[in-house]
Amino acid sequence: MTRVLIVDDSPTETHVLRTMLEKYGYQVSVAVNGEEGMRMAKELAPDVILMDIVMPGVNGFQATRKLSKDPATSAIPIVMISTKDQDTDRIWAMRQGAKDYITKPVTEEELLAKIKSALAG
Numbered sequence: 001m002t003r004v005l006i007v008d009d010s011p012t013e014t015h016v017l018r019t020m021l022e023k024y025g026y027q028v029s030v031a032v033n034g035e036e037g038m039r040m041a042k043e044l045a046p047d048v049i050l051m052d053i054v055m056p057g058v059n060g061f062q063a064t065r066k067l068s069k070d071p072a073t074s075a076i077p078i079v080m081i082s083t084k085d086q087d088t089d090r091i092w093a094m095r096q097g098a099k100d101y102i103t104k105p106v107t108e109e110e111l112l113a114k115i116k117s118a119l120a121g
Contacts, residue, residue, distance in 0.1 A: 002119065003027045005044060007037030007063065008052035008081070013104070017050060017081075020108050026115075034058030038066055041073045048118050051098070053082040053089070061096050068097025077118035081106060 004026050008014050018028045029044055031037035035058045041049060049067070053060035060080060067073040077099040082089065085103045093101050099118045102110055 001025060001027045002048070002115075003029070003044065003046040004115070005029050005031060005037065005040055005046035005049045007031045007034065007040075007049060007055075007060065009033055009055045010052070013052070013081075017106065017111070020106075020111055021115075024112065034060060034063035037063050038073075041067055041076060042070075045073075046076060048115055049076055049078045050115075051078050051080050053080060053084055053093070061092060064093065064098050065096040077121075079114050079118050 004021055006014050006017050006028060009032050014030045021028050029040060031040045033055050051060045051064055064078050067078060078097060079100045079102060080093040080098045081102045081104060083104045090101045100114045102114055
């Protein structure tokens, strides 16, 4: 069973993503901010992380940068999911260590394809 960690401060977004993923047999955990996401990534060692960008405290860019530089979590692929749809946001996300980028609202097909791609390397 593929383990997914969703890091997003929006209860609505996490519910939508969790519902989509659990329907396909993914095991889903949720962190409500970047700090909790970094801690849970180390504790749970998920197969993939879905990371929002705009969150209070440690934002998604900062959390992604820290996770991708930490030897304990650097092998976990991170897919950024955000309402930010500018090319500069995508480029910056990749520079921080993200494997892919999805713009909200997310479609089920795109979400599953991006996770599969991230897991494939």
